[in-house]
Amino acid sequence: MNKFPMLLDCDTGVDDAVAILLTKYLNTLELVAVTTVAGNVEVEHTTRNSLQVLELAGMTHIPVYPGAEKPLLGETVTAHHVHGQNGLNDMVLPQPARKPEHMPAWDAIYEYAKKYKGELVVIAIGPLTNLALAIAKYKELPQLLKRIVIMGGAAVGGNVTPCAEFNVYADPEAADMVFTCGAPVYMCGLDVTMRSYLTAEELDELAALGSKQAVFTRDVMQGILKFYRTYKLGGVAFHDPVTVLYADDDSYFQTDHAGVRVETKGELTRGKTVTDLYSDKQMEHNAYVVTNVDRDIFKKRVFEIMVKYGE
Amino acid sequence: MTKKIPVILDGDPGHDDAIAWVLAAASPLLDIKAVTSVCGNQTIQKTTYNAGRIMTLVGLDVPLAMGRIKPLVADAIIAPTVHGNSGLDGPVLPEPKNKPVDKDACTLMAEVLEASEEPVVLIPTGPLTNIATLLLLYPQLKPKIKHIYLMGGGIEFGNWTPAAEFNILVDPEAADVVFKSGVPITMAGLDVTEQALVFPEDFERIRAVGNPVAKVVAEWLDFFYGFHRSIGYPGAPVHDAVAVAALIKPEIMTMVQMYVAIETTGDYCRGTTVGDRFGVLGQPANARVIMGIDRKAFVDLLAEAAEHYGKGA
Numbered sequence: 001m002n003k004f005p006m007l008l009d010c011d012t013g014v015d016d017a018v019a020i021l022l023t024k025y026l027n028t029l030e031l032v033a034v035t036t037v038a039g040n041v042e043v044e045h046t047t048r049n050s051l052q053v054l055e056l057a058g059m060t061h062i063p064v065y066p067g068a069e070k071p072l073l074g075e076t077v078t079a080h081h082v083h084g085q086n087g088l089n090d091m092v093l094p095q096p097a098r099k100p101e102h103m104p105a106w107d108a109i110y111e112y113a114k115k116y117k118g119e120l121v122v123i124a125i126g127p128l129t130n131l132a133l134a135i136a137k138y139k140e141l142p143q144l145l146k147r148i149v150i151m152g153g154a155a156v157g158g159n160v161t162p163c164a165e166f167n168v169y170a171d172p173e174a175a176d177m178v179f180t181c182g183a184p185v186y187m188c189g190l191d192v193t194m195r196s197y198l199t200a201e202e203l204d205e206l207a208a209l210g211s212k213q214a215v216f217t218r219d220v221m222q223g224i225l226k227f228y229r230t231y232k233l234g235g236v237a238f239h240d241p242v243t244v245l246y247a248d249d250d251s252y253f254q255t256d257h258a259g260v261r262v263e264t265k266g267e268l269t270r271g272k273t274v275t276d277l278y279s280d281k282q283m284e285h286n287a288y289v290v291t292n293v294d295r296d297i298f299k300k301r302v303f304e305i306m307v308k309y310g311e
Numbered sequence: 312m313t314k315k316i317p318v319i320l321d322g323d324p325g326h327d328d329a330i331a332w333v334l335a336a337a338s339p340l341l342d343i344k345a346v347t348s349v350c351g352n353q354t355i356q357k358t359t360y361n362a363g364r365i366m367t368l369v370g371l372d373v374p375l376a377m378g379r380i381k382p383l384v385a386d387a388i389i390a391p392t393v394h395g396n397s398g399l400d401g402p403v404l405p406e407p408k409n410k411p412v413d414k415d416a417c418t419l420m421a422e423v424l425e426a427s428e429e430p431v432v433l434i435p436t437g438p439l440t441n442i443a444t445l446l447l448l449y450p451q452l453k454p455k456i457k458h459i460y461l462m463g464g465g466i467e468f469g470n471w472t473p474a475a476e477f478n479i480l481v482d483p484e485a486a487d488v489v490f491k492s493g494v495p496i497t498m499a500g501l502d503v504t505e506q507a508l509v510f511p512e513d514f515e516r517i518r519a520v521g522n523p524v525a526k527v528v529a530e531w532l533d534f535f536y537g538f539h540r541s542i543g544y545p546g547a548p549v550h551d552a553v554a555v556a557a558l559i560k561p562e563i564m565t566m567v568q569m570y571v572a573i574e575t576t577g578d579y580c581r582g583t584t585v586g587d588r589f590g591v592l593g594q595p596a597n598a599r600v601i602m603g604i605d606r607k608a609f610v611d612l613l614a615e616a617a618e619h620y621g622k623g624a
Contacts, residue, residue, distance in 0.1 A: 280471070
């Protein structure tokens with residue numbers, strides 16, 4: 001079976017790192033490039049981390065294109081308290097042997113979209129600044145993409161505020177540009193990602209598979225387990241990894257066609273992904289909202305991929 | 312015999328306000344001291360007239376006062392698509408027996424609070440304009456307000472806009488005043504009221520009670536369900552009656568303490584009730600938010616209230 005080319009736009013990041021590892025053994029998608037953005041930590045960290053994790057995955061043929069160092073308009077928001085000073089929960093990986101590319105992320109997104117003529121899937125798991133800049137610069141870009149799958153937002157609730165999720169909150173204007181760009185946008189928000197968790201015991205089972213990638217996954221995710229107690233979750237959410245798995249195979253997820261716009265002005269609600277999914281009032285249905293997952297299958301897929309690293 | 316709870320009913324009837332008041336007037340637990348109208352589902356003239364008609368129907372002989380002509384700051388929004396041109400379309404109702412008193416809603420509420428030995432429970436089932444006006448004009452009377460049981464908002468979603476529920480959207484500034492007031496609040500928002508569905512077979516159960524009030528309630532449900540059926544509901548969400556039910560039968564509901572703030576600005580979120588379920592804002596809880604209800608027990612409560620008005624004619 002021919003796989004679709006996939007570009008991963010990320011702010012690596014603890015769970016971004018695991019998402020990168022999962023891209024190696026997908027069924028329907030083939031990673032062709034990584035672009036980086038400021039988000040969890042500053043872009044110099046997310047770029048270096050991406051190079052390091054690609055090395056850990058044995059995917060040193062994948063180029064890394066550095067992107068935006070700050071959001072389009074708002075103040076820069078980071079999450080060092082979750083992801084540590086270096087973005088990988090202060091775990092130290094070998095310095096990367098490679099350097100990032102010179103071409104900026106937004107140009108790279110366009111070049112790959114052109115190259116693959118409507119086949120490219122963009123998975124964006126950080127703030128959407130790079131995609132927004134690419135859309136702003138290249139008006140034909142949305143028509144050149146197969147689809148955009150994002151980790152961001154929430155139909156219900158939030159994490160950084162009661163009603164905003166971190167990636168959208170970090171650049172609400174960019175997110176609204178992406179939702180309204182015209183390409184099919186699939187939103188893996190907290191609704192699904194908070195249901196895609198592994199418990200501490202399951203992380204240990206994963207590490208017991210023995211590969212350095214599986215052990216890394218346990219170690220890096222274990223470090224952020226404590227933050228999920230706030231949300232009364234019995235494990236650690238695999239926000240970014242599950243988004244990659246959704247893009248690869250949506251058959252064990254619930255997806256609804258819905259309207260989504262991003263509140264950019266509210267005093268309390270800036271960064272809220274406003275959806276008509278549960279409301280009498282309907283909006284133009286411009287996006288797909290992923291609302292549920294079969295957690296057992298999610299877990300099985302993570303383990304299947306990690307097993308392949310040991311083979 | 313236990314002492315009755317003194318209450319003031321404040322609403323914008325409205326079919327679900329009307330059913331809420333039928334429930335309240337039937338309850339042996341409540342001592343209704345006054346009724347006040349607010350603009351919301353329809354103009355203040357229409358909701359006041361409807362309030363008088365409902366009071367006559369259920370034999371509620373207490374003072375009625377008309378509320379503010381419009382929300383505190385915003386322009387009025389009305390809902391004729393849901394409640395009809397009169398605000399209470401459907402069955403023929405008796406003309407009001409008494410005229411509204413010659414004073415505004417917040418003055419009547421303040422007089423009731425001052426005169427009452429016991430602190431009074433307020434049950435607003437429309438926009439919070441009158442309650443906010445009361446709190447702004449008579450802050451010294453806050454200790455005389457025992458609790459506010461309100462229908463409004465939604466932690467998870469809206470109805471009139473995707474992120475805002477009608478009552479809060481109509482007067483977000485008033486809602487902001489109320490939620491910041493420090494008075495204990497129980498919030499019956501869409502999270503619970505859209506679970507409080509009354510199905511067509513329940514309408515028939517109530518109609519079969521047979522007395523004039525029961526028949527009118529069934530016809531109100533028929534009308535009110537019309538709009539909801541057209542947008543895919545399997546029953547009528549009798550929103551406002553949940554606020555009354557929360558006071559007289561809290562054991563059929565699940566409630567969660569949380570901090571709730573009102574968004575008053577924004578392109579899409581004006582009128583959103585922001586509920587901090589996980590305490591990320593570090594603010595103390597200011598409301599008890601109802602998140603679930605035993606639907607069957609709620610319907611039983613409505614049917615029993617209908618029986619209170621006598622055997623079938």
